[in-house]
Amino acid sequence: MDLYEIVRGPLAWAALLLFVLGTAYRIVSMLIEARRDKVVYPYLSLKYGLRSLMHWLIPFGSVNMRKRPVMTVVSFAFHICLLVTPVFLLAHIILWDESWGLQWWSLPEAVTDVMSVLVVGACAFFLIRRIVAPEVQNVTFLSDYVLLAVVVLPFLTGFLAYHQLGPYRPMLILHILAGEIMLVAIPFSRLSHMFFFFFTRAYMGSEFGKVRNARDW
Amino acid sequence: MATFPEREPVEDIGLDETIKKLTPERIEKTILKVLNEESAARLKVYVNTCVHCGLCSNACHFYNSHDGDVKYAPVSKVKDTLWEMIRKKGRVDGEFIRKASRIAFTECNVCRRCSMYCPFGIDLAYLILTVRRICHLLGVVPQYLQDTVNSHAxxxxxxxxxxxxxxxxxxxxxxxxxxxxxxxxxxxxxxxxxxxxxxxxxxxxxxxxxxxxxxxxxxxxxxxxxxxxxxxxxxxxxxxxxxxxxxxxxxxxxxxxxxxxxxxxxxxxxxxxxxxxxxxxxxxxxxxxxxxxxxxxxxxxxxxxxxxxGRLKIVKKYEEPITLQDPCNIVRGKGLGNKLRYIMNATCSDFRDVEPRFEHNYCCCAGGGVINCGPPWKTTRVNGNRVKAEQFRATEAKVIVTPCHNCHSGIEDIVSNYKLDMHVKFFCEILVECIEIPESLKV
Incomplete structure (x- = not known):
């Protein structure tokens, strides 16, 4: 078994499993622990939770988003591309097809190409922001740079591999590895905001709406 | 990058003397007790979800009044207190507790405006209140505030x-x-x-x-x-x-x-x-x-x-140009902003609204126990709310209605410090001037 087969085979399985099980573990343990936090369940409200999520999932739906238009555009573009690109990328769907015979609709390669560039560009923006904006610099730790690297690497290496810039096979291996690292990092780092976002936002929306009769956006 | 001045030393025996009695064991035990036993999912998830983006900073009147001094950004206040306690697993010294106490009690009004600016809706006020809880259990509380608590007790x-x-x-x-x-x-x-x-x-x-x-x-x-x-x-x-x-x-x-x-x-x-x-x-x-x-x-x-x-009939309107303070705890806390404006318009002929308003109004900087920390901390709170003075000045009103005691006292200090030439009144003071007293009740 060569390196490619390892990252494409057992490591891919391990990463997927860790991602799925890790996410489930984090969510379930949060739900159990929330019972000790007496206020969480009594305050939760589907209506107000969704109301808040709506405002924060729609671009410019909150006051702070309107106050920071550049950040809003960049972070929405970043998150959309980050989630959509790997799922609807033709090369990835071919891999699913080869492995399990699963197929679905793919985006034109030119589009996913641009989306990858957008992710890399947004990461560069976040990096610069971390360095030059004092309020962000002040709360930046080494881990923040590491997380940024974890996020940008799969897209950067994917882009390079697709365009066959640099040695193709090592780049491909690096790309798969980077993707696997990111998958595993999601449940076990602050990237967990990917799923915690929905819970924290819904809780705060509920507390504001149901208990305090106020808006939180 | 702009540099900002360090905090001026402030004497308060509630902080200065009490830290002398602390031992490292007691600090560690207390912090761990609050973090592990008294707190649960919210604290953990909030700390694990914060991506250190700094988007909460412009929510804070302290941050805005100090021209973007990063130490007053909500997330910085959590970083300098709670994150450090968590990172060091409670092994911090008395001097750290004094600083944490100062930040948590005198530089945050737990007004929750930042929760509306954080994309995740992290309740930063809850995190700061957790720091206060730790400081209380360690007995490191500003003296004036502690005195009022003693009175309650x-x-x-x-x-x-x-x-x-x-x-x-x-x-x-x-x-x-x-x-x-x-x-x-x-x-x-x-x-x-x-x-x-x-x-x-x-x-x-x-x-x-x-x-x-x-x-x-x-x-x-x-x-x-x-x-x-x-x-x-x-x-x-x-x-x-x-x-x-x-x-x-x-x-x-x-x-x-x-x-x-x-x-x-x-x-x-x-x-x-x-x-x-x-x-x-x-x-x-x-x-x-x-x-x-x-x-x-x-x-x-x-x-x-x-x-x-119609149980009260308004027969006269208050004529001087008048503006309003939206108290955090009844507007962001109970959505009374519209009712407040209804009664203002019902009784005042020249009501000039503030901007920002409703849930987005700035705190008076006296609430959250800050004014109760007493005279030693008055400068902190008045300097921490220049934006409030600017907000009122822009209305060109002569009177400010504050339906909250903390707001009332805090804004009086702001009015005099920033020379606003305005009077601060409770709403009932306006109301009694405007209502009809029926003939049968006239003395």
Missing amino acids: ATLNQMWVKPDEWIDTLQWQEEEQLDEVVGARIPLDREGAEIMYSVIGPEPKFLPQLIGHMDQIMTVAGMSWTVPSLDGWDNSNMAMYSGDFEIMARVERKHYDKALELKVKKIVMGECGHAFRGAAYDGPKWLGWLRPPVPLIHAVEFYYDLIHS
């Missing part, structure tokens, strides 16, 4: 008011009002009345005329009301802000016990924001009540009901 009111002084004040105000309105009695302990009226300790101490105004309003509106003669009359709660949640719960329980004892249908409280927060949700939260056992109505809502239903 010993007398069940905030200002060491003795029972005879309370009753005496009520009778004095009743006498004053009897010269204005026929039958303006302040009924003590009348079982089965519809309303129990409660105030904060500083009213009988410094602002007794407010009780007189309410007496007049109740009498003219023909309400069935009563005031407790003994403990339970004070609805304020500084223990909620000092982190002494046991005393907080005792105070709230007494307040509601009194209402149940008097068999009233609801409690109406005077114009105070923090008292409303304590009685409406922070107290019940700790006591495990989803909602209070007796409905609680803030004065603003009560005035709204009286004016809207």
Whole structure:
């Protein structure tokens, strides 16, 4: 078994499993622990939770988003591309097809190409922001740079591999590895905001709406 | 990158002397107890979800008033206190606790504006209150604030008011009002009345005329009301802000016990924001009540009901240019912004609204226990709210209505420090000038 087969085979399985099980573990343990936090369940409200999520999932739906238009555009573009690109990328769907015979609709390669560039560009923006904006610099730790690297690497290496810039096979291996690292990092780092976002936002929306009769956006 | 000045040293024996008694073991044990036993999912998820983006910074009046000084950004205040405690697993020294206490008690009003700016809705005020809880358990609380908590503990009111002084004040105000309105009695302990009226300790101490105004309003509106003669009359709660949640719960329980004892249908409280927060949700939260056992109505809502239903007739409008402070705890805390504007427009002919307003209004910088930290910290709070002065100046009003005691006192300091040439009034002071006193009640 060569390196490619390892990252494409057992490591891919391990990463997927860790991602799925890790996410489930984090969510379930949060739900159990929330019972000790007496206020969480009594305050939760589907209506107000969704109301808040709506405002924060729609671009410019909150006051702070309107106050920071550049950040809003960049972070929405970043998150959309980050989630959509790997799922609807033709090369990835071919891999699913080869492995399990699963197929679905793919985006034109030119589009996913641009989306990858957008992710890399947004990461560069976040990096610069971390360095030059004092309020962000002040709360930046080494881990923040590491997380940024974890996020940008799969897209950067994917882009390079697709365009066959640099040695193709090592780049491909690096790309798969980077993707696997990111998958595993999601449940076990602050990237967990990917799923915690929905819970924290819904809780705060509920507390504001149901208990305090106020808006939180 | 701009450099910002370090904090000026401030003397407060509540912080300076108390840290001398701390041992590393006690600090560690206390922090771990609060982090592991008293806190649960919210604390963990909030800390694990924050992506250090700094988007909360521009929510804070301290940050905005200090021209973007990063140490006042909400997330920085959490970083310099709670994150450090978590990172070091409680192994921090007394000097650190002093600094954390200073930040948590004097540089954050727990106003929750930042929760509306954080994309995740992280309750930063809750995190700061957790720091305060730790400081309280370590006994490192600003002296003036601790004194009010001691008063709550010993007398069940905030200002060491003795029972005879309370009753005496009520009778004095009743006498004053009897010269204005026929039958303006302040009924003590009348079982089965519809309303129990409660105030904060500083009213009988410094602002007794407010009780007189309410007496007049109740009498003219023909309400069935009563005031407790003994403990339970004070609805304020500084223990909620000092982190002494046991005393907080005792105070709230007494307040509601009194209402149940008097068999009233609801409690109406005077114009105070923090008292409303304590009685409406922070107290019940700790006591495990989803909602209070007796409905609680803030004065603003009560005035709204009286004016809207026509029980009070407005015959004259207040003419001077007038503006408004949206108290965090009743507007961001109970959505009373629209009712507040309804009563302002009903009674004032030249009402000039503020910008930003409603939930997005800036805190007065006195709330959250900050003003109760006393004179040593006055400069911190006045300098921390330049944006409030600018906001009011832009309205060109002559009078500011503040339906909250903390706002009232804090804004008076801001008005004088920034030379705003404005007067600060409670809404009831406007209301009594505008209502019709029926012929039958005229003296």
